[in-house]
Amino acid sequence: MNQYASLLIALPLFSAFFIPILKRISKNAVMPFLAFVTLIQTGIAALVFKEVYTTGKPIIVLAGGFKPPVGINLYIGHFAALFVLVIAAVSFLMALFSIKAVSIEPKDKYAMLFLLLMLGATGMISTGDIFNLFVFMEITAISAYALTAYNKTGEASEAALKYVVLGGVGSSFFLVGIALIYGSLGTLNMAHIAQLAGLINPTAAKVGLALLIFGLAVEAEQFPLNAWAPDAYQEAPHPVTAMFSAFVVKASLYAIGRILYILSAAEGWSSILRLLIILGTLTVILGEMSALRQTNVKRMFAYSSIAQVGLIAVGLALGTAAGVSASVFHMFNHAIVKALMFLAVGYVAVELGGAEIDKFEGLGKRMPVTAFAITVGAISIIGIPLFNVFWSKIQLILAALSAQYTWVVALILGASLVEATYYIRLIHAIWFKGEGEKVKENTVLVLAMLLLAALIIVVGIYPEPFWDIMQKAGSDIFDVAQYVKNVPLMGVNP
Amino acid sequence: MNPYYFASIALILIGFYAVLVKRNVIKMLVGLSIMETGVNLLLISVGYVSGKSAPILSEGITPDKAVDPIPQALVLTAIVIGVATTALALSVVINLYEKYKTLNVEEIRRLRG
Numbered sequence: 001m002n003q004y005a006s007l008l009i010a011l012p013l014f015s016a017f018f019i020p021i022l023k024r025i026s027k028n029a030v031m032p033f034l035a036f037v038t039l040i041q042t043g044i045a046a047l048v049f050k051e052v053y054t055t056g057k058p059i060i061v062l063a064g065g066f067k068p069p070v071g072i073n074l075y076i077g078h079f080a081a082l083f084v085l086v087i088a089a090v091s092f093l094m095a096l097f098s099i100k101a102v103s104i105e106p107k108d109k110y111a112m113l114f115l116l117l118m119l120g121a122t123g124m125i126s127t128g129d130i131f132n133l134f135v136f137m138e139i140t141a142i143s144a145y146a147l148t149a150y151n152k153t154g155e156a157s158e159a160a161l162k163y164v165v166l167g168g169v170g171s172s173f174f175l176v177g178i179a180l181i182y183g184s185l186g187t188l189n190m191a192h193i194a195q196l197a198g199l200i201n202p203t204a205a206k207v208g209l210a211l212l213i214f215g216l217a218v219e220a221e222q223f224p225l226n227a228w229a230p231d232a233y234q235e236a237p238h239p240v241t242a243m244f245s246a247f248v249v250k251a252s253l254y255a256i257g258r259i260l261y262i263l264s265a266a267e268g269w270s271s272i273l274r275l276l277i278i279l280g281t282l283t284v285i286l287g288e289m290s291a292l293r294q295t296n297v298k299r300m301f302a303y304s305s306i307a308q309v310g311l312i313a314v315g316l317a318l319g320t321a322a323g324v325s326a327s328v329f330h331m332f333n334h335a336i337v338k339a340l341m342f343l344a345v346g347y348v349a350v351e352l353g354g355a356e357i358d359k360f361e362g363l364g365k366r367m368p369v370t371a372f373a374i375t376v377g378a379i380s381i382i383g384i385p386l387f388n389v390f391w392s393k394i395q396l397i398l399a400a401l402s403a404q405y406t407w408v409v410a411l412i413l414g415a416s417l418v419e420a421t422y423y424i425r426l427i428h429a430i431w432f433k434g435e436g437e438k439v440k441e442n443t444v445l446v447l448a449m450l451l452l453a454a455l456i457i458v459v460g461i462y463p464e465p466f467w468d469i470m471q472k473a474g475s476d477i478f479d480v481a482q483y484v485k486n487v488p489l490m491g492v493n494p
Numbered sequence: 495m496n497p498y499y500f501a502s503i504a505l506i507l508i509g510f511y512a513v514l515v516k517r518n519v520i521k522m523l524v525g526l527s528i529m530e531t532g533v534n535l536l537l538i539s540v541g542y543v544s545g546k547s548a549p550i551l552s553e554g555i556t557p558d559k560a561v562d563p564i565p566q567a568l569v570l571t572a573i574v575i576g577v578a579t580t581a582l583a584l585s586v587v588i589n590l591y592e593k594y595k596t597l598n599v600e601e602i603r604r605l606r607g
Contacts, residue, residue, distance in 0.1 A: 131568055138575045142582060149586050154593030157586050158602050161519065164583040168526040169513060171579075172506065175533045175572060182565070183540040231605040 005048050005059045005076050008084055008126065011041055012119040016112045023108040031099045034111040038092040038118070045081075045088040052081035053469070058476075058486050060128075067490040068128065069189035075128035075487060079328065079473040083125050083250060086332065090246045090339045091118045093448045094239035097343055100442055101238045101350050110150060110237070116143040117243060124251040128487060130181070131188045133255055134174055140248060141167045141219060147240045148232045159231035166218050166228050174215025180208035181263075190262050191487035194480045197265035205266035212259050213276060219252035221309050223282040230290070233302035234355075238346025241298065245305045245338040250331045253309065257316045257324065257477045264480060276317035277405075283310030284411055288418040298345050298355040300422060301338070304381065307415055308334045314411070315396050318403045325467075325474030326395035332470060333380075333388040333459065340452035341377040343445070344370045351439050360426065362434025369441055371430050373449040378423035380456050383416045388459035391467070498539035505532030519590070519597045523583050530576040534569045541565035 015037040022029055052059060058077035065071070076084065095114065102110055120140030127133050145167065149160035182188060184204040185196050197205075218225045233241050260276070263269060287307030294300035308330070315327030347370055348363065349355040364371040380387035393412055400408035459466050476483070505528055512525025541562030547555050549563035587597070594602055 131571075135571060135575070138579075142575075142578055145579075145582055145586070149589065152589060154590065155604050157590040157593060158605055160586045161583070161590060161602070164579065164586060165513060165522055165526065168579055168583070169510070169529070171575070172509075172526075172529045172533045176506070176536060178568070179533070179537045179540050179565075182537075188564070234605065 012115040016115040035095040042088040045085040078476040121251040156235040159235040163228040170218030177211035194262035202267035242342035280313030322399035329470040330392035344373040362436040364431040366436040391463040502536035
């Protein structure tokens with residue numbers, strides 16, 4: 001067995017508890033330690049990724065050696081291996097950024113919460129048990145609430161309060177959903193649920209699934225429950241905003257996709273697909289419309305992020321393998337692009353003292369590399385060819401056409417048009433307006449931004465190898481029969 | 495039909511009503527707690543079998559004479575999570591009150607748009 005994969009959970013957890021001890025030894029060691037831990041996590045994640053993609057088999061970690069459904073298992077398949085790597089890598093870059101961007105004490109608490117946020121998202125993606133998913137979701141959510149309020153301003157507390165109230169309602173919904181499914185099937189293991197899904201009471205399946213989706217929709221920023229997102233994005237410390245957008249949302253979207261497809265054998269399942277596609281569409285429309293009238297760039301990016309997340313949900317709800325793969329591709333691209341853009345915007349806000357759009361005038365002359373990074377990200381997210389998001393939008397359109405949702409094509413194209421409007425306005429302000437003194441840019445952050453920008457362009461020019469990986473990751477979610485076969489259920493395949 | 499289900503769903507709805515309608519932040523958090531209690535009661539009643547004993551193996555109690563222990567384990571976890579959320583929310587409210595000098599959600603509206 002490849003038990004070393006359990007380090008993905010254990011390492012951030014133990015490191016988080018080690019930080020108070022470290023703080024007693026040396027206060028200045030906390031932030032470098034954070035970067036060091038995330039670097040090791042990236043290394044482990046890269047090993048896991050290599051192992052899963054070379055052998056083609058998922059890594060399954062059994063807690064305490066008990067076979068599921070008695071014991072809890074971690075399931076690191078193609079999707080989880082890919083996204084655990086994305087999470088760890090983005091966390092590493094953001095830990096580097098935190099050294100520069102976070103100046104408010106207590107930094108040791110910040111580092112602990114940072115690690116717990118990473119742990120929660122990793123756990124949500126790799127768990128194979130629906131209640132364990134809830135626990136990891138709450139770890140993510142509680143550390144996210146605390147990090148939102150970290151700046152201790154009135155606005156930050158206001159944003160955190162909105163987040164706590166919505167998150168609390170969402171987690172109650174989620175638990176009621178678990179109660180319904182457990183009451184009907186008597187199991188909490190995802191593979192076991194998938195195996196028994198045909199026997200479930202149709203009403204319990206429909207109501208339970210809808211409640212689970214509503215519960216996850218808070219973290220996944222789907223329409224009726226995403227009012228917290230722009231506020232929290234605007235007020236959270238800059239590295240945390242990038243983490244929210246790059247992987248906290250993605251973990252919840254994955255959970256929606258996984259729970260949706262393990263119950264695909266249940267009667268009346270397609271009505272839940274319709275529910276999710278409607279939620280996703282409304283999310284896209286409202287997100288793009290609100291992004292148009294923002295004057296704070298961080299808030300504008302937050303709304304843009306919400307709109308992209310809506311597109312991912314629409315892709316997951318198409319109900320075809322192509323749709324899920326396209327969604328996974330879009331998740332991956334969006335994670336890179338938004339990590340880059342929030343990193344750049346946060347850096348501008350740290351250097352120039354705010355993220356209002358007038359601060360960005362003349363940025364091309366003041367901070368050329370940062371301006372270049374924002375431009376690459378903006379052009380990419382609009383969907384211009386030779387940049388990565390173009391390919392995932394194309395795949396989403398093709399998947400929608402083959403699933404005969406013609407209006408989804410119109411939705412994606414319309415969204416791209418609106419994005420073009422507000423991003424080109426920003427690019428115009430950056431390069432063609434204003435003057436200013438040149439600011440010396442931090443070498444580490446410049447390297448991080450150039451790395452992410454290079455990745456965007458590489459995926460844009462050579463999409464095929466990445467698309468192969470995404471298709472494997474997508475079928476990991478979509479192909480439930482294979483999922484059930486991979487998990488060593490007690491008494492089924494000894 | 496099990497009467498516990500009605501009681502727990504009533505509790506959830508009362509809590510949800512308080513979250514939606516009350517204008518005082520503390521009352522909203524009380525509503526949230528009531529909702530969590532309702533959910534916990536629902537989980538317990540899913541595993542409840544009338545006339546059976548607590549799931550502790552001891553003399554005269556065999557597995558077929560006890561209620562389902564899994565929901566009880568789940569509820570223990572859910573209670574801990576609920577406590578953490580409530581504590582965090584209250585500390586946020588303390589900071590909010592220091593900065594805004596009010597607990598009325600209609601006046602706590604600096605972020606909008």
